[in-house]
Amino acid sequence: MITLKDNMIKLAVPNKGRLKEPTIELLQKAGYSFRMKDRLLYASCTNEPVQIIFLRTDDIPLLVDSGVIDMGITGSDLVLERNAKVVELLPLDYGRCRLCVAVKDEYQGKDLSELNGKRVATSFPRIAGDYFRSQNINVTLLEMSGSLEIMVGLKLADAIVDIVETGDTLRDNQLKVFSEIGSYQTKLLASKGAADKPEVQTIKRRIEGIMIARKYSLLEYNIPKARLKEAERVTPGFQSPTIAQLDDPDWLAVEVMVQKKEIPRVMDQLEALGAAAILETEIRNCRL
Numbered sequence: 001m002i003t004l005k006d007n008m009i010k011l012a013v014p015n016k017g018r019l020k021e022p023t024i025e026l027l028q029k030a031g032y033s034f035r036m037k038d039r040l041l042y043a044s045c046t047n048e049p050v051q052i053i054f055l056r057t058d059d060i061p062l063l064v065d066s067g068v069i070d071m072g073i074t075g076s077d078l079v080l081e082r083n084a085k086v087v088e089l090l091p092l093d094y095g096r097c098r099l100c101v102a103v104k105d106e107y108q109g110k111d112l113s114e115l116n117g118k119r120v121a122t123s124f125p126r127i128a129g130d131y132f133r134s135q136n137i138n139v140t141l142l143e144m145s146g147s148l149e150i151m152v153g154l155k156l157a158d159a160i161v162d163i164v165e166t167g168d169t170l171r172d173n174q175l176k177v178f179s180e181i182g183s184y185q186t187k188l189l190a191s192k193g194a195a196d197k198p199e200v201q202t203i204k205r206r207i208e209g210i211m212i213a214r215k216y217s218l219l220e221y222n223i224p225k226a227r228l229k230e231a232e233r234v235t236p237g238f239q240s241p242t243i244a245q246l247d248d249p250d251w252l253a254v255e256v257m258v259q260k261k262e263i264p265r266v267m268d269q270l271e272a273l274g275a276a277a278i279l280e281t282e283i284r285n286c287r288l
Contacts, residue, residue: 008044008051009199012063012072015054019186022094023073027052029285030206049199061086061189070194071203077163077184081126087195088187089204093211095186099127100164101179104152112179115139115159121151122161131161131181149173205287213283219258221270221278225250234269238288257283 013027014020024036034043034052043052053069060072061084072086075095079086101112101120109115112135121142122128132139142157149169151157159178170176188207194200223231228243231254235241241256258266267278 008049009194009197009203010051010053010068010070011203012053012055012060012069012074014057014060014074017057019057019073019075019095023186026073026092026207026210029210030203032206050203058082064189064191067191067193070191070197071200072189073186074189075184076187077124077127077182079187079189080182080184081124083126084189085192086189087192089190089195089200090188090208090211092186092188092207093214096165096183097185098164098177098183099124099161099181100177101159101161101181102149102152102164102170102175103159103178105174105176107176107178109178113137118158119156120159120161121148121157123148124161127181128161149175209285209287212288213286215259216257216283216286217260217263218255218281218283219263219266219278220253220255220281221275222246222251222253223270223273223275225252227273227275228252228254230273231270231275234266234273257286 013023031047032045032050033047034045036043041054045052055063057074058078058081060069060074061079061082063069064072064086065082065084073092075097076088077097077099079088101115103109116137116139118139119142120128120139121144123143123145125141125143128141142151144151148160148162150173151160152175153173160175161181164170164177167177188204190200219235232241235254235256235258237256241254244253246253263280270278
């Protein structure tokens with residue numbers, strides 16, 4: 001039985017599935033220490049007034065909406081499907097997926113209107129229903145859970161509306177994407193009553209620091225003083241670079257944050273300007 005503590009922020013996280021491990025890793029990197037045990041429904045952080053509640057991903061939006069849970073981490077597709085009135089604090093850049101209409105490989109139709117009057121199986125009846133109505137297409141929605149792909153093979157449905165990540169499951173079942181409804185990702189949520197609490201904002205900032213750190217590296221290099229302005233155009237930094245004078249009066253040392261995906265190109269450009277001792281250092285955490 002879960003014992004909720006009034007003096008602790010209650011944060012719901014997925015109890016299984018593809019979102020569980022990256023969510024636990026994110027919270028631990030953000031400084032929240034807690035022990036996980038098999039079949040454990042909740043865990044209290046040992047170093048912060050935060051209680052971690054392990055729940056089904058599709059239950060999290062409604063429980064945050066109700067205010068029973070202060071915060072939650074789950075997919076934005078589930079927030080939309082549940083029509084949950086929550087505050088989306090932060091996109092978390094994992095668990096990315098698309099919700100798509102899929103049909104048999106051999107299906108020759110080109111226009112979505114050809115599904116008019118057909119049966120469509122889905123575990124997202126709200127989103128699917130809104131989508132087909134917006135296209136003025138009348139379909140019979142079969143609300144189901146589990147593996148939807150088999151429904152077309154069994155001829156119980158003419159199409160499905162389901163989450164697509166890589167598309168491998170569709171291909172394995174001789175299906176193809178016919179139309180894309182929307183793209184989604186994991187988000188940090190808060191109830192309307194808790195969103196402005198200082199403790200909630202602290203959790204957001206901590207997680208945000210980890211998210212930013214994953215995107216940036218610290219780049220250090222030495223540059224001739226005469227080429228500094230050119231180098232600054234290559235590496236402007238978050239606000240401005242940190243610059244220090246070296247013993248040689250003609251040379252400066254520069255430290256600057258650079259997006260990781262830009263590092264190879266930036267290094268090439270700095271080297272062409274005459275920079276030396278160009279070093280990349282990983283950032284584990286930060287606040288901007």
